[in-house]
Amino acid sequence: MAVTLNHTIIHAHDKAATTQFLTEILGLEPPRTLGPFTVVQVGDTSLDFLETEGEISSRHFAFLVSEAEFDEIFARILAHGLPYWADPSRREPNAINRWDDGRGLYFEDPNGHLLEILTRPYGSGGLDAEHPNPLLGRP
Structure with missing residues (x-):
């Protein structure tokens, strides 16, 4: 198994x-x-x-979605007026990343957990992608 x-x-x-x-x-x-x-x-x-009533440590959850699902989820994010970012450090607000020649973005749930939707797995575009994942080539 x-x-x-x-x-x-x-x-x-x-x-x-x-x-x-x-x-x-x-x-x-x-x-x-x-x-x-x-x-x-x-x-x-x-x-x-x-x-829990205690303090919650923020965690990260990434969801691999299709292009159509990305569009639907993004529309709901916009409809709810949720802040979103192109990067996990939240330095690029109101932007979508194109890593691995797909699309991705980050947003928070009500507890501060960082949620991510992406259409291509990390590194799947390789170094030949028009928009290679910034993690490639980093130690």
């Missing part, structure tokens, strides 16, 4: 609002409840949200 990521636990201050936000923006099936978790299914992997 191949190793796959089955699930990960994500802390949220309001798991219902967070999962509603995520499923609406990404166009996913509604969340389900499993014990203390509110679960969002993303392909074969589930994101299991657990409510």
